[in-house]
Amino acid sequence: MSFVQTSKALQDVAARIRERSADLRAEYLHHIEEVRRTAPPRRKLSCGNIAHVAAACPAGDKIAIAQGMAPNLGIVTAYNDMLSAHQPFKTYPDLIKDAARALGATAQVAGGVPAMCDGVTQGQPGMELSLFSRDVIAMATAISLSHNVFDGSLMLGVCDKIVPGLVIGALSFGHLPTVFVPAGPMPTGASNDEKTRVRQAYAAGEVGREALLASEMKSYHSPGTCTFYGTANSNQMIMEIMGLHVPGAAFVQPGTPLRDALTRAAVRYVINAVNAPSEARGIGEILDERSFVNAIVGLHATGGSTNHLLHLVAMARAAGIVITWEDFSDLSAVVPLLARIYPNGPADVNQFHVAGGIAFVVRELLRGGLLFRDVTTISGDDLTAYTREPFLMDGELAYRDLPNEVLAPSIIRSIDDPFQPTGGLAVLDGNLGRAVVKTSALRQDNLSLRAPARVFDDQDDFLAAFKAGEFQQDVVVVVRGQGPKANGMPELHGMMPAFGALESRGLRVALVTDGRLSGASGKILSALHVTPEAADGGAIGLIQDGDLVTIDTAQGSLDVAVDPAVLATRAPARANAAAPLTLGRDLFSIFRASVGRADQGAASLWAETT
Incomplete structure (x- = not known):
């Protein structure tokens, strides 16, 4: 299919999304304008309100917050130390606060959101809460930001329902510039082929539980995100291709100087957006129908998680945008598969990243006319910024172009030589x-x-x-x-x-x-x-x-x-026969009663209007 044909398919899908969403999107953007006009952060708080906001802050931050002259950033974190992907977030708030002070701003932890692990709850009663946790996270994000004392926000989350929930919650404060801050994958452990072999042998009764546990412990072995290309890592690709990450942030491992530099850069990006001459830099304005088309294209090109046929629909609806499974289907017909990452191939995300990763995929998709280049991103640049890789030069964050050649054709391919001509x-x-x-x-x-x-x-x-x-x-x-x-x-x-x-x-x-x-x-x-x-x-x-x-x-x-x-x-x-509603499931009856259809995002927050 030619460049002209693929570009036209992209334009056609975006145009029909824009048309079907026109009224809902206009209403959403109107609400953002009204909030910006009638409820600017801190401007309507009483002296008592402000005193509560600043009470626990260091002296310098107290003055800045009380005077209201410097940007104050809200940190919403999914930290807990039971999830390997979220354990690294423990140190992020202090790093973010120090980076903000160095740039003449302040930052506060606005709140925490729950973060459950589908790897722990697979086959267990808790899995019945997993999808609904997305809407709980969205509501918890809104509560975290509800004090209306923040000029921008940073969302700290990685895994399955957590990033979609943070996006939905952040979009309810769509006037705020917002950056998503990942933690990065754990180092490579046991190979995916070996893990699969042992699992199947255990299922067939050929090896015992001791061998299975040893294999699993070699696979999931340290802080960081699991290294297969499931929903968590699909989340990170989507945040990058939608322009909500610092470019190149998705798959840099935790606890490294480059990881810390990317997190400091996230603070700078938010502050730059807060101080930008144009007010239209909130997350709700940055994300439009083209952003969601780009996300769907990225999902197809990398063989990402099926869960995003639920999550992207729900995320878009939170921005007043209506996408359907037909949009996914039509884009799949024109988007080639450019990556093979487990379970689509033997490589993990670390190997994918070294081979060029998301930056390579974005570059190739742009070259093929399969992404909207001129979308707004939190970087302040268009999507071209996401075609380069980050590195440290004299301790400072810098970027360089990727090599032109394909480094690992068993993992990643050019737009001219895809693994298959249609999407995943x-x-x-x-x-x-x-x-x-x-x-x-x-x-x-x-x-x-x-x-x-x-x-x-x-x-x-x-x-x-x-x-x-x-x-x-x-x-x-x-x-x-x-x-x-x-x-x-x-x-x-x-x-x-x-x-x-x-x-x-x-x-x-x-x-x-x-x-x-x-x-x-x-x-x-x-x-x-x-x-x-x-x-x-x-x-x-x-x-x-x-x-x-x-x-x-x-x-x-x-x-x-x-x-x-x-x-x-x-x-x-x-x-x-009704199972006992134990282990917290009794609290979620209202979600089961109100949830919408799977093809409408399986959301409980607005099921009646999707």
């Missing part, structure tokens, strides 16, 4: 509803399957059937009752080793579910996020054992070969 995600439609497939990790002979269904209402039931040796032929496993209304749409990653073991025995297998998979899953043909979900009357709740189900990513179809008249006579699947 496909959207399906059919009599079973709509679904999403991650195609970038699939073999060419595994992009479709027509086979009899085996239906389960719980992933544990599937695992019990697997252990009992019940799968002896090709099969489409259907796991229903896992959507947002049913139980919060948990990830079902615990099934993947069993699926891998079945494939290693020569069976062809696939998954159809109204639930989610881990952002690091993808080697099994999986139709995810099926909507309408079973709990919402979706046809997935009518499938019976033995029905022929077809998943075809080339045709974009998801169907069951049952006469519509017969299907209409079937009773919908009953929900599982």
